[in-house]
Amino acid sequence: MAKAKIEVPELKEYSVMPVLQPGVMKGVGPYVSAAEFQEPLGFPGELVDNWEEKAVDKLGDLLNRYRGLRVFLDSCVRCGACTDKCHYLLGTSDPKNMPVARQDLLRQVYRRYYTLPGKFFGKMGWEWGKKLIGAREMDKEVLDDWYNYFHQCSQCRRCSVFCPYGIDTAEISMAARNIMDTVGKGQKYCNQIIGKVFKIGNNLGLPEPALLDTLEGLEEDIEDETGVKVELPLDRKDVDILLITPSADFFAEPHVDGLMGYAKVFHEAGVSWTISSYASEGANFGMFIGSYENMREISLRIRKAAIDLNVKRIVFGECGHAWRVAYSFLNTLAGPFDFLDPNYPVPQHICEFTYNLLQEDKLKFDKSRNDDMVLTFHDSCNVARATRMGDMPGGQFMIPREVIKAACNHYYDMEDETIHDQTFCCGGGGGLLTDDLMDIRVKGALPRMQSLKNVVEDHQVTHLAAICAICKSQFTKVLPYYGFKMDQIVSVHQLVSNALILTGQDED
């Protein structure tokens, strides 16, 4: 639980490997989900009686369904390459936040129950044997460690980039959370949110009238600012594009400025579009809890909305893990999308959409409107390491930067080792964006804050642009802990919105 006072780590010039402090982040983890949040997702309301056995069985089930899990649990040689790659380790010094140590929490149980020597030593009750091969009984202590440390992983995949076998701790965390949900120990934050999507259509539980109200307000704002009527339609049928965006875009700062940016871009492109109240959520927390079934359930809402509204294309707004589920999983979970226009990829990212217009020279910018800012770009982990944009590998790095540069005069990258596929997580991803995890969120932001500080000092950078709803919310909260201001984080399409000259706009 959140400590009363958060010790903010000191910003140094580079990320340095701290001296290990075993157990400093030991704790009880985030709030445990109550029965009312468990049951709608198909999970037991509280820890079931024979949970040890159930947990081991569920692990077996996952091993048979996910090759990655099996290969990852078998293959780690404890070479140590990943040990200094996790932002939570760098920020907390707790050795159990080393990716391999985090994996080992699950691997120990795997080795005990699903390998021959583990079964043998277990049956004989030979402790030395278990110790020798790194096997452990499934017990309360293990479960507590799982709950604590698998909620100190943002599933950012940075460790996977550096592992010689691509072992992805994110997959292990997802499996562990899935097992814990199955035995009745779920995380309140994620599960409550998924329940809201099932009931109302989005993470925030915004019902349709509230949504309509918000969108109308935004239309007025744009008209006041530009003199041009730009629409933000809700549930409009027979349009070109269904926009799926994280619900934070409807009200949070700076997200909402990004939403206005998308609306202006669609307006200038001359395409018709709509938001759906039924599928008014781009985020998909089913991924964070490793539940194929729940992730699919949420994805199917998007399919249904696309069919009901009779659209031709699906475009996603700025959100990291949403884009992962969209780009990498949507076709699997809710496809095939053969009823959409085959001339466009399904789905598309709003940055791809804007970038294509730039290529066709269809957008006019007055970059000087962003001259009060010097920018850098934060590659969100899910976008960088789990998706692509455009038609070449690495498009996910190039396209958002090109969009920013089209709208701004002053842009600098952070150091190479902290961007692109080596980017550091904001510290709040993977279902950790909750107040009861504030301590780990602040500490996990350390490496990102270090590289930000360096570009601030070297190039007088004033703002950090991002394309992820979680990153934006997280930075708004943690920037002040490191001596920055909360409004130094901006949306990429906020920059577009500022600089885009709308046809017929009054020149100021």
Next chain:
Amino acid sequence: MWFLTGFFALFFYLAVIIFVAGVGFKIYQYIRTPAPLKIPTMPAPLTRTGVGVRLFSEVVLFKSLFRANKWIWLFGWIFHFALLLVLLRHLRYFIDPVWWWVALIQPFGKYAAFAMILGLVGLLVRRITVERIRYISNPSDYLMLALLLIIGISGAMMTFVAHTDIMQFKAFVRGMMTFSWQPIPTDPALLLHLAAVFLLMIVFPYSKLLHAPGIFFSPSRNQVDNPREKRHLAPWAAEMEKAERSSDS
């Protein structure tokens, strides 16, 4: 003498059976288990050929490890490639007449033993001295290194210090292969060398040595980046969809 010959011959058969059956089963398991979602670590190749290149750069050059940590890469790479040379050199004990290229690598293979020992010592020193690697090490990690060091050192001893009767040893090996046993030379270095090798073969399918086949089956490295173009569906997920459709109607 006959006792030793019999013991090592049986030990050899046992090791081969466990190794082949154990690793074979793991590979069968990996092939049979689907990867239900597209999870390549991006940026990833867009074609199967590209995946081939990616795997090659991982298996042969240890590319990810190189990006991660130059010391582990250096020692790890030296060890593995010295081991490969040494293994190829050992083919000469199994085949007759010896293939020309096996004869060709013989001089390099001999000295590769030193490179192998150097790599192993480097890895061991890091495991002991670097705090974070010491923290994650299990007893079995040290034992594995010790076993490999025993193999390397006893092997080098025979090549460079106390020569073993190679002709008699080859006769023993070929005898095992054709089930007409010949007496084994009884130098302690050789017996130690063989026992350690057989032990390593036996633990292979039950230990982290599975990283060798594992890397080829790792979805974060072997998947093509084409989820939008091609629908990827695991058999169990397809079942789930089918069951749903039939319950709908």
